[in-house]
Amino acid sequence: xxxxxxxxxxxxxxxxxxxxxxxxxxxxxxxxxxxxxxxxxxxxxxxxxxxxxxxxxxxxxxxxxxxxxxxxxxxxxxxxxxxxxxxxxxxxxxxxxxxxxxxxxxxxxxxxxxxxxxxxxxxxxxxxxxxxxxxxxxxxxxxxxxxxxxxxxxxxxxxxxxxxxxxxxxxxx
Numbered sequence: 001x002x003x004x005x006x007x008x009x010x011x012x013x014x015x016x017x018x019x020x021x022x023x024x025x026x027x028x029x030x031x032x033x034x035x036x037x038x039x040x041x042x043x044x045x046x047x048x049x050x051x052x053x054x055x056x057x058x059x060x061x062x063x064x065x066x067x068x069x070x071x072x073x074x075x076x077x078x079x080x081x082x083x084x085x086x087x088x089x090x091x092x093x094x095x096x097x098x099x100x101x102x103x104x105x106x107x108x109x110x111x112x113x114x115x116x117x118x119x120x121x122x123x124x125x126x127x128x129x130x131x132x133x134x135x136x137x138x139x140x141x142x143x144x145x146x147x148x149x150x151x152x153x154x155x156x157x158x159x160x161x162x163x164x165x166x167x168x169x170x171x172x173x
């Protein structure tokens with residue numbers, strides 16, 4: 001049986017006042033709002049302030065809005081996976097997410113996977129995420145040391161040269 005709030009939301013999905021009140025209490029109800037209201041700045045901001053995970057249900061147009069993306073990430077860092085491809089290449093957006101959720105590096109653009117600052121921030125949070133860094137940065141000794149200190153399994157994803165490095169090998173003992 002369907003949740004009563006969902007049933008009500010579906011019945012009122014075009015009523016902005018109703019939808020605003022509903023997402024203020026439970027952001028993920030945005031899923032059942034009309035497409036028009038999933039693209040409404042007031043409704044979307046209200047939903048994201050209540051629950052950043054509602055980013056999943058935001059219109060594609062607003063998934064390309066940096067302010068909206070940062071609001072979602074502030075409340076649920078992993079939701080960077082829902083932002084537009086353009087914003088997955090935006091250093092501010094990705095940095096905000098990887099500070100607390102290193103796995104976001106997986107969704108970052110190739111250019112940002114080759115950005116030392118972005119990768120360093122991500123692996124400080126979750127060392128094994130070095131596997132999503134560019135090949136170039138998987139050869140960076142400083143990054144390798146940070147990643148291994150955080151998670152010894154990161155060793156598996158380092159360049160062949162670094163796997164042979166004596167300092168790196170010692171870190172595994």
